[in-house]
Amino acid sequence: MDNFLSAVLGELTTRSISFFIRKCSKLQEHDVDHLHRALVRAQVILDEAMGRQITNQAMLRQLDILRGTMHQGYYMLDTFRYQSHDEEDAKDQIVSRSLYLSKVNPLKYFCSSNRNTQILEQLQKVLDNLSSMILDMEEVVIFFTSYSRLYRQPYSMHVLLGNCMFGRHMEAELAIKFLLHTQPQGYEELEVLPIVGPNKVGKSTLVAHVCKDERVYGHFSEIVLLHDHDFTDAELAFREGCAMKHQNHMSSSNNDKRLLVVVELAGDLNDDAWDRLYYAYKSCLPRGSKIIVTSRSDKVVRFGTAQALTLKHLPAEAYWYFFKTITFGSMDPETQPRFLQLAMEISRMQNGSLNGANIISSLLRDNFDIHFWCKIATFLKGFIQKSLSKFGETPFDLLYQNRPVEFGRMATSSENFLVSYQYECSSQEEIPKIRIQDVMFGSVKPHGKIDILLWRAQIPPYYSYVYTCSAIQEPKATGAKRKRSMKNGVTPR
Numbered sequence: 373m374d375n376f377l378s379a380v381l382g383e384l385t386t387r388s389i390s391f392f393i394r395k396c397s398k399l400q401e402h403d404v405d406h407l408h409r410a411l412v413r414a415q416v417i418l419d420e421a422m423g424r425q426i427t428n429q430a431m432l433r434q435l436d437i438l439r440g441t442m443h444q445g446y447y448m449l450d451t452f453r454y455q456s457h458d459e460e461d462a463k464d465q466i467v468s469r470s471l472y473l474s475k476v477n478p479l480k481y482f483c484s485s486n487r488n489t490q491i492l493e494q495l496q497k498v499l500d501n502l503s504s505m506i507l508d509m510e511e512v513v514i515f516f517t518s519y520s521r522l523y524r525q526p527y528s529m530h531v532l533l534g535n536c537m538f539g540r541h542m543e544a545e546l547a548i549k550f551l552l553h554t555q556p557q558g559y560e561e562l563e564v565l566p567i568v569g570p571n572k573v574g575k576s577t578l579v580a581h582v583c584k585d586e587r588v589y590g591h592f593s594e595i596v597l598l599h600d601h602d603f604t605d606a607e608l609a610f611r612e613g614c615a616m617k618h619q620n621h622m623s624s625s626n627n628d629k630r631l632l633v634v635v636e637l638a639g640d641l642n643d644d645a646w647d648r649l650y651y652a653y654k655s656c657l658p659r660g661s662k663i664i665v666t667s668r669s670d671k672v673v674r675f676g677t678a679q680a681l682t683l684k685h686l687p688a689e690a691y692w693y694f695f696k697t698i699t700f701g702s703m704d705p706e707t708q709p710r711f712l713q714l715a716m717e718i719s720r721m722q723n724g725s726l727n728g729a730n731i732i733s734s735l736l737r738d739n740f741d742i743h744f745w746c747k748i749a750t751f752l753k754g755f756i757q758k759s760l761s762k763f764g765e766t767p768f769d770l771l772y773q774n775r776p777v778e779f780g781r782m783a784t785s786s787e788n789f790l791v792s793y794q795y796e797c798s799s800q801e802e803i804p805k806i807r808i809q810d811v812m813f814g815s816v817k818p819h820g821k822i823d824i825l826l827w828r829a830q831i832p833p834y835y836s837y838v839y840t841c842s843a844i845q846e847p848k849a850t851g852a853k854r855k856r857s858m859k860n861g862v863t864p865r
Contacts, residue, residue: 403495407449410502414442417509422541424519425587427549431512436542438509440690441502447689448495450696453706454713455491537581537831538694538726540574543681547582550678551632551662552591562654564663566676569683571772574726575666578683579634580832582664592632592661599636630660637667646675685724694726695719699733714745721752723768727827727837735809748813751782778844782813789818793840794826803828803836811841818843 421435537544550565567575582588583595633653641649653663665672673680686694696705696715705712715736722728732752736745759767759778770777777791789811797803804823810816811824818824818841826837 403492403499404449404452407445407495407499407502410499410506411442411445411449413506414438414445414502417506417513418442420513420516423522424516425522426516426519427545428515429546429549431515432542432545434509434512438505439541440687441498441505443687443689443693445498445502446696447692448491448498450692450705450712450716452491452495453709454716537574537577539686539690540578540581540683543578543683544582544585546681547578547664548585548588551582551588551664554660561677562650562657562661562663563677564650564665564675565678566673566680567664567666567683568670568673568680569668570685571668571774572725572727573683573685575683576636576833576835577829577831578681579636579664579666583632583634584832588632591630593629595632595634597634597636629658630662631657632661633657633663635663635665637665637669637672639667640669640671641667641675650675686726688720688724691722691724691729692716692719695722695729695733698729699736701737710742711740711745714742714749717749718745718752721749721756723766725768725771728768730827731809735813747782751780751813754785755780779812779841781811781817783815787817788844789841790844791839791841795838795840797836797838799834799836801836804838808839 418435418439426432426435547565547567550563553563555561555563567578569575635649650663653661665675670682696712696719699715700708700711705715718732718736719729722732732748736748739745756766758780759765759770762778763770767777767779771791771794774794779789779791781787781789804825806816806822806824808824808826811818821840821842824839824841826839828836
């Protein structure tokens with residue numbers, strides 16, 4: 373009788389979940405098709421906008437919102453595929469084990485199906501938002517033709533994202549608009565644009581891209597870059613050139629000799645020091661010169677004469693779009709569902725680190741093997757969990773705070789190394805030959821204190837990011853046991 377009841381219940385469970393999965397599949401075919409077409413239309417609009425010099429601030433903000441909604445759409449679409457892949461596995465497992473109900477937990481699969489329903493509801497919400505935004509953009513698209521077209525090589529998207537600044541198009545255009553704006557005759561104030569944001573968010577990258585824009589490059593006769601350690605006395609720093617990094621001598625037609633001064637601060641600057649710096653430049657710089665000041669501290673916003681640009685780390689949806697694109701390259705991720713699932717897991721572990729995305733994606737591309745990807749996912753999960761249990765924070769959070777971080781090695785779990793310092797090198801400086809991939813995932817063992825290369829950026833300002841690290845010797849448990857045994861007067865066998 374017990375076996376009969378188990379078989380009946382097992383059959384009911386199988387049929388119920390199979391019915392639910394079939395229902396979800398029908399919804400999936402309908403919603404996914406509609407969302408995919410909406411995403412393609414959004415991508416066309418954004419690609420067209422990226423190819424033009426759009427300066428209208430309202431239009432830039434509308435495009436930025438559309439871009440964010442598109443990223444959400446791709447994120448929800450891939451999340452649904454990820455979940456559907458698990459549902460299919462659950463269905464196969466239940467069908468194959470329906471006669472052994474005691475070994476199966478149906479609640480687990482009903483909960484998973486409920487999760488799938490929630491994702492479908494969110495997917496529908498994103499589809500509605502995206503469709504509405506595309507309709508609103510119809511008139512805006514017509515205005516695109518009034519802006520001049522930028523020359524750009526027809527690169528594939530993964531090549532383009534790997535060689536350009538991602539997710540800062542609106543901020544770059546706003547900064548360029550500030551720099552090119554001309555004040556009316558008689559305006560004597562020296563204009564200042566503050567750019568603030570946390571460590572490693574991309575402030576220097578944004579400024580470097582803005583300065584290399586041909587519109588800005590031709591507008592200023594000279595560009596001066598200062599760091600907060602370059603001046604202790606503002607007037608002296610100005611007279612001596614203040615750590616000038618590069619000059620622009622291309623614009624021979626520029627008779628105004630306008631200067632752009634970029635001041636990079638790690639933290640805040642007291643009012644007295646800023647006043648001395650500001651008035652020294654104001655008394656000497658030609659009319660039309662501008663200052664950009666960047667800092668991790670929001671307090672420097674008070675120095676600005678224009679609205680500050682505040683940079684934040686990429687949202688999870690935008691980060692996933694970036695990571696997926698550079699990881700799969702020219703391949704279609706939809707044809708590799710298991711790889712897509714693992715890539716999404718690994719992406720979520722990175723905590724928005726762009727350097728981490730570049731390093732891990734290159735590693736996965738070079739080793740397109742499902743077993744290797746599983747090893748990477750398992751290793752990173754353990755690495756993060758160990759940091760959380762030991763320090764209460766993820767290793768990425770510790771790195772953002774410039775705190776020491778303990779790294780592990782995939783080859784040998786007992787051979788850890790400590791990153792005690794991180795710094796940046798310019799493209800002219802010599803960089804270490806040992807890469808972090810070689811240490812974490814390869815066979816290179818750190819001995820003593822060494823510098824290792826984290827990532828060499830392919831975009832301005834072309835920094836190379838370097839870690840100073842040293843090996844950590846883990847205590848051997850066998851030795852400790854032997855000492856305790858000898859102390860107790862017991863000789864181990």
